[in-house]
Amino acid sequence: MDELAILEQAKSYRTVERGTMLAEAGEPLDHLSSVVSGCATMSRSFADGRRQMVGLLLPSDFIGRPGRAVSPYNIEAASEVTLCRFERRTFEQLMDRSPNIAHRMLVMTLDELDAARDWAVVLGRMSAREKVINFIVNLARREAAAHDGTVAEGPVQLHLPLSRETIADYLGLTIETTSRQFSALRRDGLIETPSAREVRIPDFARLALEIDDDDGGVIS
Amino acid sequence: MDELAILEQAKSYRTVERGTMLAEAGEPLDHLSSVVSGCATMSRSFADGRRQMVGLLLPSDFIGRPGRAVSPYNIEAASEVTLCRFERRTFEQLMDRSPNIAHRMLVMTLDELDAARDWAVVLGRMSAREKVINFIVNLARREAAAHDGTVAEGPVQLHLPLSRETIADYLGLTIETTSRQFSALRRDGLIETPSAREVRIPDFARLALEIDDDDGGVIS
DNA sequence: AATCGCCCTTGATCTGCATCAAGGCGACAG
DNA sequence: CTGTCGCCTTGATGCAGATCAAGGGCGATT
Numbered sequence A, B: 001m002d003e004l005a006i007l008e009q010a011k012s013y014r015t016v017e018r019g020t021m022l023a024e025a026g027e028p029l030d031h032l033s034s035v036v037s038g039c040a041t042m043s044r045s046f047a048d049g050r051r052q053m054v055g056l057l058l059p060s061d062f063i064g065r066p067g068r069a070v071s072p073y074n075i076e077a078a079s080e081v082t083l084c085r086f087e088r089r090t091f092e093q094l095m096d097r098s099p100n101i102a103h104r105m106l107v108m109t110l111d112e113l114d115a116a117r118d119w120a121v122v123l124g125r126m127s128a129r130e131k132v133i134n135f136i137v138n139l140a141r142r143e144a145a146a147h148d149g150t151v152a153e154g155p156v157q158l159h160l161p162l163s164r165e166t167i168a169d170y171l172g173l174t175i176e177t178t179s180r181q182f183s184a185l186r187r188d189g190l191i192e193t194p195s196a197r198e199v200r201i202p203d204f205a206r207l208a209l210e211i212d213d214d215d216g217g218v219i220s
Numbered sequence C: 001a002a003t004c005g006c007c008c009t010t011g012a013t014c015t016g017c018a019t020c021a022a023g024g025c026g027a028c029a030g
Numbered sequence D: 001c002t003g004t005c006g007c008c009t010t011g012a013t014g015c016a017g018a019t020c021a022a023g024g025g026c027g028a029t030t
Helices: A002-010 A088-097 A099-125 A128-146 A164-171 A175-187 A204-212 B002-010 B088-097 B099-125 B128-146 B164-171 B175-187 B204-212
Strands: A012-016 A021-023 A031-037 A040-045 A051-057 A074-077 A081-087 A156-159 A192-195 A198-201 B012-016 B021-023 B031-037 B040-045 B051-057 B074-077 B081-087 B156-159 B192-195 B198-201
Touching: A002 A081, A002 A088, A002 A099, A031 A088, A040 A164, A040 B099, A051 A099, A051 A164, A051 B099, A081 A088, A088 A099, A099 A128, A099 B040, A099 B051, A099 B099, A128 A156, A128 A164, A128 A175, A128 A198, A128 A204, A164 A175, A175 A192, B002 B081, B002 B088, B031 B088, B040 B164, B051 B099, B051 B164, B081 B088, B088 B099, B099 B128, B128 B156, B128 B164, B128 B175, B128 B198, B128 B204, B164 B175, B175 B192
Parallel strands: none
Antiparallel strands: A012 A081, A021 A074, A031 A081, A040 A051, A040 A074, A156 A198, A192 A198, B012 B081, B021 B074, B031 B081, B040 B051, B040 B074, B156 B198, B192 B198
């Protein structure tokens, strides 16, 4: 556990405001970090303006990969974000010496891999409505996991850390379609929207039911 | 390098015919393998019949994950497939003893992660035509990589290891749309199809150009 | 060579989402 | 209080891809 003590000592914190680019696709990234609070997005853009998010980075998520200097994606703060950072070299040296940390990285990467593949299922085969429900449900689950454990099966309230445009780029939809789906869910009584960034779910089980009898999806 | 010798000794080969399920989603998978020849698919199915492939498994690809007994996806032989297998326990014990192998697994997993994320970009933002071109181009590149290195910029011929239906489920399209896109590419002179499973690309650079000025995609 | 069965292709039509085009609403500044 | 700016919503219309419905080609079997 000596290594963890060294890591502990080597870390530094940094807080950035919304809109800050934490990494540019194809550019070197000399720090590894983990998200402490806030939300960042990983995305790729096309020359013609199309954009697709490939993942959300929420508290406890890891940014950057050991042994890879270059980020293949744009990473941008979607809200104010606080990071816990390590210099890449320091981290890599530690990993070389500690099978423990290396093993932990492998487990983490395997989890991310599953999440990325589940994401492909959502993008490839779900309707706009299902995508939006999936997004809300997973965000709620993720939030709950950070605190206690499971989502309460009664009413749940949650704050959306992303704008409609960002959600749209995440779900592979347009901003208008995304907005319309939120409105439709409101009409159906599945959600309430005290404000655009706030969602209240009166009956979480009922909402989750719309996607879970088919198949689950994953958010990050 | 002692460990590699042990691995060498522990491996066994197995050949299965087209259609064989190598793993069932949610079921334990007690062997790790790598594809020697042929092609397998990883997919998830919905209760209503929708299906989405999350990856192609081509020669040199790895099946199963160390430390995870259960496969989250269906894995099915899309053609006759030969596997090189290791018992999970044997492999895991080796990994625990050899940081070398563990490190190699991490690198491999990170590559798969990038591929899975690139795949999300294809599914989320590309048109049917772009998806099909992307598929053909990457299959050609993958095939070339297995032999020499780069794809010849002149004419290229390749065999499709997948049926139209499988390609459709891979690309998040219907079989009809997929077929129509192949026909359209033929009309445009970008490909020739001596048979349904055979594609000849008269000018590889011209085909690749249709997607590469936007963004690359990845196949597995 | 004839028959069967499996894919693959093509056509006609329908529909979900994109695109185009106005507003509306809340936050913030003066 | 009022104007402005950024973001969100809603409506009208168009189109890419899904769905429905026939064929057609080709390898396998006899």
